[in-house]
Amino acid sequence: xxxxxxxxxxxxxxxxxxxxxxxxxxxxxxxxxxxxxxxxxxxxxxxxxxxxxxxxxxxxxxxxxxxxxxxxxxxxxxxxxxxxxxxxxxxxxxxxxxxxxxxxxxxxxxxxxxxxxxxxxxxxxxxxxxxxxxxxxxxxxxxxxxxxxxxxxxxxxxxxxxxxxxxxxxxxxxxxxxxxxxxxxxxxxxxxxxxxxxxxxxxxxxxxxxxxxxxxxxxxxxxxxxxxxxxxxxxxxxxxxxxxxxxxxxxxxxxxxxxxxxxxxxxxxxxxxxxxxxxxxxxxxxxxxxxxxxxxxxxxxxxxxxxxxxxxxxxxxxxxxxxxxxxxxxxxxxxxxxxxxxxxxxxxxxxxxxxxxxxxxxxxxxxxxxxxxxxxxxxxxxxxxxxxxxxxxxxxxxxxxxxxxxxxxxxxxxxxxxxxxxxxxxxxxxxxxxxxxxxxxxxxxxxxxxxxxxxxxxxxxxxxxxxxxxxxxxxxxxxxxxxxxxxxxxxxxxxxxxxxxxxxxxxxxxxxxxxxxxxxxxxxxxxxxxxxxxxxxxxxxxxxxxxxxxxxxxxxxxxxxxxxxxxxxxxxxxxxxxxxxxxxxxxxxxxxxxxxxxxxxxxxxxxxxxxxxxxxxxxxxxxxxxxxxxxxxxxxxxxxxxxxxxxxxxxxxxxxxxxxxxxxxxxxxxxxxxxxxxxxxxxxxxx
Numbered sequence: 032x033x034x035x036x037x038x039x040x041x042x043x044x045x046x047x048x049x050x051x052x053x054x055x056x057x058x059x060x061x062x063x064x065x066x067x068x069x070x071x072x073x074x075x076x077x078x079x080x081x082x083x084x085x086x087x088x089x090x091x092x093x094x095x096x097x098x099x100x101x102x103x104x105x106x107x108x109x110x111x112x113x114x115x116x117x118x119x120x121x122x123x124x125x126x127x128x129x130x131x132x133x134x135x136x137x138x139x140x141x142x143x144x145x146x147x148x149x150x151x152x153x154x155x156x157x158x159x160x161x162x163x164x165x166x167x168x169x170x171x172x173x174x175x176x177x178x179x180x181x182x183x184x185x186x187x188x189x190x191x192x193x194x195x196x197x198x199x200x201x202x203x204x205x206x207x208x209x210x211x212x213x214x215x216x217x218x219x220x221x222x223x224x225x226x227x228x229x230x231x232x233x234x235x236x237x238x239x240x241x242x243x244x245x246x247x248x249x250x251x252x253x254x255x256x257x258x259x260x261x262x263x264x265x266x267x268x269x270x271x272x273x274x275x276x277x278x279x280x281x282x283x284x285x286x287x288x289x290x291x292x293x294x295x296x297x298x299x300x301x302x303x304x305x306x307x308x309x310x311x312x313x314x315x316x317x318x319x320x321x322x323x324x325x326x327x328x329x330x331x332x333x334x335x336x337x338x339x340x341x342x343x344x345x346x347x348x349x350x351x352x353x354x355x356x357x358x359x360x361x362x363x364x365x366x367x368x369x370x371x372x373x374x375x376x377x378x379x380x381x382x383x384x385x386x387x388x389x390x391x392x393x394x395x396x397x398x399x400x401x402x403x404x405x406x407x408x409x410x411x412x413x414x415x416x417x418x419x420x421x422x423x424x425x426x427x428x429x430x431x432x433x434x435x436x437x438x439x440x441x442x443x444x445x446x447x448x449x450x451x452x453x454x455x456x457x458x459x460x461x462x463x464x465x466x467x468x469x470x471x472x473x474x475x476x477x478x479x480x481x482x483x484x485x486x487x488x489x490x491x492x493x494x495x496x497x498x499x500x501x502x503x504x505x506x507x508x509x510x511x512x513x514x515x516x517x518x519x520x521x522x523x524x525x526x527x528x529x530x531x532x533x534x535x536x537x538x539x540x541x542x543x544x545x546x547x548x549x550x551x552x553x554x555x556x557x558x559x560x561x562x563x564x565x566x567x568x569x570x571x572x573x574x575x576x577x578x579x580x581x582x583x584x585x586x587x588x589x590x591x592x593x594x595x596x597x598x599x600x601x602x603x604x605x606x607x608x609x610x611x612x613x614x615x616x617x618x619x620x621x622x623x624x625x626x627x628x629x630x631x632x633x634x635x636x637x638x639x640x641x642x643x644x645x646x647x648x649x650x651x652x653x654x655x656x657x658x659x660x661x662x663x664x665x666x667x668x669x670x671x672x673x674x675x676x677x678x679x680x681x682x683x684x685x686x687x688x689x690x691x692x693x694x695x696x697x698x699x700x701x702x703x704x705x706x707x708x709x710x711x712x713x714x715x716x717x718x
Contacts (some may be wrong), residue, residue: 033050035093036071036513040360048077050633056082086263087263093277100342104343111243113171117155122231123614126346129142155206163639189241196227197227220239226349230348245285291679295356296516307624309500314474316479317480321481328464337352358702359376359377359452360379360480361402363398388428391527394428396428404442404445409686412688452471479504480505498712499711519627523545540624542590569623572619651669668685670688680702
């Protein structure tokens, strides 16, 4: 028995899976921004009460969190200092000497300010050369002065990133030891442990971000563990990583950077699970919650993982599921710009006060208010009736802020709001797919999050996608994905040589060394040999390129020439697909070796259909007017999802309600319930 917890901006989602009888239960609690653990504890009480079990019967909890993400967005991390090689204090400031992509059209946009201000970036005399040899010994007096200076400045965390430490970490390790002696209360992050690979800017940025987040994550995890212990006794708490794998709470406290985007990563893993279940290998996951719209791509049943990305403009070099997020959720606020044009987001009403229709003091119109006004939401059945929505307040917010200034009816203004947010989401999908060489028409959309199913069919129509899947538990699918995820640890070694110059004995030694670390870590976490899985890969590039592509490598006793030739061929093919160009005659460089060590979790056995005696007519709750932009209000049948029988078919317009979500089926679209209770929609052209 296991519980997944996904703390979102508006709601904290929980899913309990009971392998003894195949039950899957879910619950939601309001997120409590001031003390996130309170919402978690409230949700645990709900789910345990619903399941009629005690925490003693639960084997473990997997937790996905947005704490790190929010700290970076709001610049509310710890006061952090940086110790680096003499002459390199300005690496964070100089970066790649590039403006952001949107700086092409916006003269005022700029890169974010470094997380460590200049006066807290201190240098020490030392130097490791490009071969990993000590070129200039560490002057310990410099290190002592730097540490004491940072201590006097009252920093909470220290990042240490010296030149070429990924080849020889001896100087970083000594500085770390001195930090522990002279300033033991500080959190210390060494780049040779956090991101041991080449590119000093990205490596330093990653290490600084880890240090910046570590005190916050440690305080939260420590508090949560304390509250769990106080109420339930000893609890096995695991934390989701951005890579789509879980780690122990102890490991998460050290590698705080890996927890950023961990909730959305759970959704991507769940989407891949649904794809494999339904034999749909190409999927675009769209997760629309209360605050954001997260997009991830599944190709051949596997989420796309990148070893280099950016969080809020800051580069990081750790394995991360490629997820794009935009400010488009149920709580996203609509507003008029100076030209009188409707904009939606990125600001959100959040959990408190929430949309106007929540009746908690929110006055501005949101996406949820528009869906309510247009008849897409049932005011008496939001969260199964737990929250009563106030239609009058939604009408008032849209009328005052949109309809009257624009000279439109409330319904027209609400429909315009929906059209704008849909356009924003479609653009976001294009960034994650079309701009990376994929044809979206070959993919199915898997929609989840509390608001995803309200919009997904219209999104598919606009993108030319013909298949939509709305899984069971769609409103809590990210929490479900946390329970599908395996434990995962990633290791990397930089080689930086042409394939023709590689020393095979060194290559094999590196792989075996990383494998040994992975096996030991998984064994220490309780995974027996049959539940351990190791995979190898390489980062390759053409000579002269600045960035690499990752290709898998078959594990062998000893890697040889044929294996590198096969890897090079895979690289050429991948380069061709992504960039419409490859050159097999060009020299290929091997930059990094990677090992992923997975601890396999027990598979979840999805239950089949519900009551065999159920009928489509028995699931019908009634009819109500629902507004569509092309036709205005039309009468739509309303069904209860939990009563829909396997194989039932319906045509739009219709609304399928459930406790934690609702699905809008526009006219000219067909929906079928499959054997796993997924709603599979064949998308028409609309009207």
